Amino acid sequence: xxxxxxxxxxxxxxxxxxxxxxxxxxxxxxxxxxxxxxxxxxxxxxxxxxxxxxxxxxxxxxxxxxxxxxxxxxxxxxxxxxxxxxxxxxxxxxxxxxxxxxxxxxxxxxxxxxxxxxxxxxxxxxxxxxxxxxxxxxxxxxxxxxxxxxxxxxxxxxxxxxxxxxxxxxxxxxxxxxxxxxxxxxxxxxx
Amino acid sequence: xxxxxxxxxxxxxxxxxxxxxxxxxxxxxxxxxxxxxxxxxxxxxxxxxxxxxxxxxxxxxxxxxxxxxxxxxxxxxxxxxxxxxxxxxxxxxxxxxxxxxxxxxxxxxxxxxxxxxxxxxxxxxxxxxxxxxxxxxxxxxxxxxxxxxxxxxxxxxxxxxxxxxxxxxxxxxxxxxxxxxxxxxxxxxxx
DNA sequence: GGATATCTACCTACTAGTTGGTAGATATGA
DNA sequence: TCATATCTACCAACTAGTAGGTAGATATCC
Numbered sequence: 001x002x003x004x005x006x007x008x009x010x011x012x013x014x015x016x017x018x019x020x021x022x023x024x025x026x027x028x029x030x031x032x033x034x035x036x037x038x039x040x041x042x043x044x045x046x047x048x049x050x051x052x053x054x055x056x057x058x059x060x061x062x063x064x065x066x067x068x069x070x071x072x073x074x075x076x077x078x079x080x081x082x083x084x085x086x087x088x089x090x091x092x093x094x095x096x097x098x099x100x101x102x103x104x105x106x107x108x109x110x111x112x113x114x115x116x117x118x119x120x121x122x123x124x125x126x127x128x129x130x131x132x133x134x135x136x137x138x139x140x141x142x143x144x145x146x147x148x149x150x151x152x153x154x155x156x157x158x159x160x161x162x163x164x165x166x167x168x169x170x171x172x173x174x175x176x177x178x179x180x181x182x183x184x185x186x187x188x189x190x191x
Numbered sequence: 192x193x194x195x196x197x198x199x200x201x202x203x204x205x206x207x208x209x210x211x212x213x214x215x216x217x218x219x220x221x222x223x224x225x226x227x228x229x230x231x232x233x234x235x236x237x238x239x240x241x242x243x244x245x246x247x248x249x250x251x252x253x254x255x256x257x258x259x260x261x262x263x264x265x266x267x268x269x270x271x272x273x274x275x276x277x278x279x280x281x282x283x284x285x286x287x288x289x290x291x292x293x294x295x296x297x298x299x300x301x302x303x304x305x306x307x308x309x310x311x312x313x314x315x316x317x318x319x320x321x322x323x324x325x326x327x328x329x330x331x332x333x334x335x336x337x338x339x340x341x342x343x344x345x346x347x348x349x350x351x352x353x354x355x356x357x358x359x360x361x362x363x364x365x366x367x368x369x370x371x372x373x374x375x376x377x378x379x380x381x382x
Numbered sequence: 383g384g385a386t387a388t389c390t391a392c393c394t395a396c397t398a399g400t401t402g403g404t405a406g407a408t409a410t411g412a
Numbered sequence: 413t414c415a416t417a418t419c420t421a422c423c424a425a426c427t428a429g430t431a432g433g434t435a436g437a438t439a440t441c442c
Contacts, residue, residue, distance in 0.1 A: 017298070101295075107213055108209075117358065153372065
């Protein structure tokens with residue numbers, strides 16, 4: 001792995017476990033074994049670093065969502081995988097998805113990153129919307145209402161569930177919070 | 192108002208709009224017109240300040256929830272007031288409820304405050320649980336499942352909806368995210 | 383009543399450490 | 413030789429927190 005990729009990996013882990021405000025170039029230098037000035041060589045400012053973080057993250061999540069959509073036989077299956085994805089992002093309960101971490105610290109983020117996070121949120125919500133549209137066709141979600149409404153609600157639910165689970169340092173809290181929604185996903189023969 | 196109360200008011204506003212990490216004793220001194228050392232006179236350390244903040248906040252919210260419960264003729268009315276309370280906490284979209292702000296910054300909080308926030312979260316969830324129990328009696332919530340499950344889901348939903356609305360600087364996003372739940376609250380003759 | 387002592391609420395001036403960021407030298411490999 | 417990647421050594425600005433002092437209100441004792 002290149003040092004740049006290595007720095008991004010460590011920065012992402014730090015941002016997700018501590019928050020963007022709560023890690024420094026010194027932390028990053030210590031984690032990778034190079035000097036602080038060398039970190040600045042790869043990411044001139046912290047604004048550059050946060051933007052690289054969110055872009056890298058958004059690309060990976062987009063790939064994963066496309067993959068989930070392609071693999072799923074019904075909307076319910078895709079939504080179940082989506083819940084699993086956000087559950088797994090918690091690790092042992094000490095890590096948030098980067099979007100939650102960034103949303104919580106909007107004020108200390110440069111404008112470009114704020115805009116990029118907003119675009120990411122919109123993309124994920126649009127993906128959820130598409131799944132609920134599918135569900136309207138395949139009938140794999142019980143008691144379905146308006147897809148856009150469902151998408152907004154589910155996105156807020158998983159973000160909030162992550163926050164609660166991480167604060168309690170217990171990933172089971174995520175499962176508890178989404179249980180009611182999970183129950184609406186039908187386990188039809190096709191999935 | 193005493194200077195101590197004044198400091199708490201400003202500190203709460205700063206914590207809710209910027210986050211706990213993102214305001215300093217210098218900011219607080221500037222906001223209240225006294226010197227930094229005088230802020231330390233009232234709150235010796237930032238740990239003391241955060242604990243005072245959450246205790247003050249928890250007491251006020253508990254009072255408000257008791258009031259809501261007492262005033263409501265049906266569970267659906269209490270839950271509607273609860274949604275309104277969290278909606279209003281957003282202001283014009285630049286402020287979170289203190290619980291969300293503190294949950295997002297668990298790592299930079301002293302242990303005592305983390306514990307206090309956790310207790311607050313449990314209290315609010317218990318209150319929601321009680322409302323869903325009531326709903327089981329008065330039938331004012333449509334498609335009701337297990338009260339504990341509903342409480343965990345609704346709490347995560349409002350926290351996530353706050354995060355999304357604040358990141359987008361638009362309180363309407365909160366309303367969108369909770370719309371699906373709102374629709375389940377019956378507008379019976381008793382409320 | 384008047385002296386003494388204590389308390390509240392603030393002050394100026396400081397410390398030790400951290401932050402993001404820079405200048406310029408040096409090593410490494412194509 | 414030249415670009416890439418690293419280094420040492422710094423900087424100004426900020427952080428929470430401390431030391432030591434003061435004006436004025438309030439209590440206590442003779």
